[in-house]
Each structure stands twice: as C-alpha cells, then as structure tokens.
Amino acid sequence: RKEVEQDPGPFNVPEGATVAFNCTYSNSASQSFFWYRQDCRKEPKLLMSVYSSGNEDGRFTAQLNRASQYISLLIRDSKLSDSATYLCALQKAGTALIFGKGTTLSVSS
Amino acid sequence: ETGVTQTPRHLVMGMTNKKSLKCEQHLGHNAMYWYKQSAKKPLELMFVYNFKEQTENNSVPSRFSPECPNSSHLFLHLHTLQPEDSALYLCASSQDPRDYYTGELFFGEGSRLTVL
Numbered sequence: 001r002k003e004v005e006q007d008p009g010p011f012n013v014p015e016g017a018t019v020a021f022n023c024t025y026s027n028s029a030s031q032s033f034f035w036y037r038q039d040c041r042k043e044p045k046l047l048m049s050v051y052s053s054g055n056e057d058g059r060f061t062a063q064l065n066r067a068s069q070y071i072s073l074l075i076r077d078s079k080l081s082d083s084a085t086y087l088c089a090l091q092k093a094g095t096a097l098i099f100g101k102g103t104t105l106s107v108s109s
Numbered sequence: 110e111t112g113v114t115q116t117p118r119h120l121v122m123g124m125t126n127k128k129s130l131k132c133e134q135h136l137g138h139n140a141m142y143w144y145k146q147s148a149k150k151p152l153e154l155m156f157v158y159n160f161k162e163q164t165e166n167n168s169v170p171s172r173f174s175p176e177c178p179n180s181s182h183l184f185l186h187l188h189t190l191q192p193e194d195s196a197l198y199l200c201a202s203s204q205d206p207r208d209y210y211t212g213e214l215f216f217g218e219g220s221r222l223t224v225l
Contacts, residue, residue: 004151008149034213042218043199043216043217043218043219044152044199044214044216045216046213046214087151087152095165096142096154096157096165097154097214098151098154099144099151099152100151101149101150101151102151
C-alpha cells in the first residue's frame with residue numbers, strides 16, 4: 001500500500017458546486033497533515049494545515065480522521081479560480097513532507 | 110524578488126553531459142530540499158539539508174549529486190543521466206524541517222529537465 005493515496009480525478013464541477021477530496025495514508029505514525037495547491041505549471045503552495053478538530057478557512061474545510069487514516073478537503077461554492085491540483089502531504093517525526101499524487105479539480109462556468 | 114529562485118528554468122541535456130541546477134532562497138530559512146516531480150507520480154523527496162548538513166538522502170542514484178555551500182544556496186549536479194530522469198526538479202526551503210506546527214515548504218518554480 002502506498003504511503004499516501006489520492007484519487008487523481010479529474011473532478012469536473014460547475015461553479016458554485018461543493019466538492020470533497022479524500023486522502024488516505026498508511027503509516028499511523030504520521031503526525032502532521034497538510035493540503036497544498038498546485039496550479040498548472042507552477043510550484044505547490046501551502047493551502048492549509050489539517051488539525052484533528054477540523055479547521056476552516058473561508059470556503060475550505062479540512063478534516064483529519066486518525067482512526068480511519070484519512071484527511072479530507074471540502075470546497076464550498078467553487079470558483080473558476082479553484083481549478084488546480086490539490087496535494088495532500090504528511091509528516092512523520094524527523095522527516096520531510098511526503099506528498100500524494102494530487103487530485104485535479106476543474107471548475108467550469 | 111521571489112522567495113526561492115531556481116535556475117535554469119528549462120534544461121535539455123544529453124546522457125553524457127554534466128550540468129547543474131541552482132537554487133537560492135531569500136527567506137532566511139535553515140533547511141533546503143530537492144524534490145522530483147514526474148508526470149502521474151507524487152512529488153518525490155530527493156535530498157534534505159539542514160544548516161548545510163545533509164540530513165536525508167532518499168536512495169537517490171549517484172548520478173545526482175547535491176551540494177549546499179551555505180543555508181541560502183543549493184545545487185544539484187547532474188551527470189550521465191537517463192531519459193527517465195526527465196522531470197520537474199523543485200527546490201524548497203523551510204524555517205525548520207522539524208517544525209511540525211506549520212509544515213510550510215516554500216517552493217521555487219522548478220527546473221524542467223529533459224534528458225535526450
């Protein structure tokens with residue numbers, strides 16, 4: 001089983017839709033979790049950290065389920081500008097970030 | 110000026126060439142990283158330097174040779190590469206690789222490498 005798995009998509013949604021991505025991980029020793037966003041032909045940028053209690057940043061909500069070993073990202077009221085690839089990342093003690101392949105989102109008008 | 114700058118942005122090289130990728134960060138960070146991004150594969154960690162010392166080498170073939178002369182500069186020396194090494198090579202920096210509380214890596218725009 002891969003360390004970090006994501007559904008690559010693409011997810012094609014209309015503007016205003018709500019869309020959710022999941023990311024599963026295999027190593028229960030993983031301690032910290034993040035979502036990164038990568039626009040086409042650009043570098044990844046941190047979108048948000050993921051906390052056990054769940055956290056929200058505007059239209060974006062991230063959640064962590066340690067028991068089932070997955071994290072999720074919910075985007076409400078999708079905008080055209082949300083079109084990008086969303087990478088989940090995790091960190092174990094003393095190691096650098098490990099990334100998933102990414103989930104591609106395409107929002108259309 | 111962007112926080113992390115990579116040069117060249119594009120590089121085409123033959124399998125017998127020797128070339129180098131350069132990365133410079135202007136953020137005052139302590140750690141620098143090389144990641145490889147290939148199509149349909151996740152970002153692969155290659156090397157980590159913390160305070161100029163290599164702290165991770167993720168089983169990278171010896172044809173890739175990193176160099177970190179100071180906390181602001183990182184190089185990736187390339188020698189006798191294979192066509193399957195063609196990819197986007199991303200440099201990143203962070204304040205502290207063991208800082209679990211932000212997990213924020215700042216990436217450069219990458220060097221797109223094509224090996225013929």
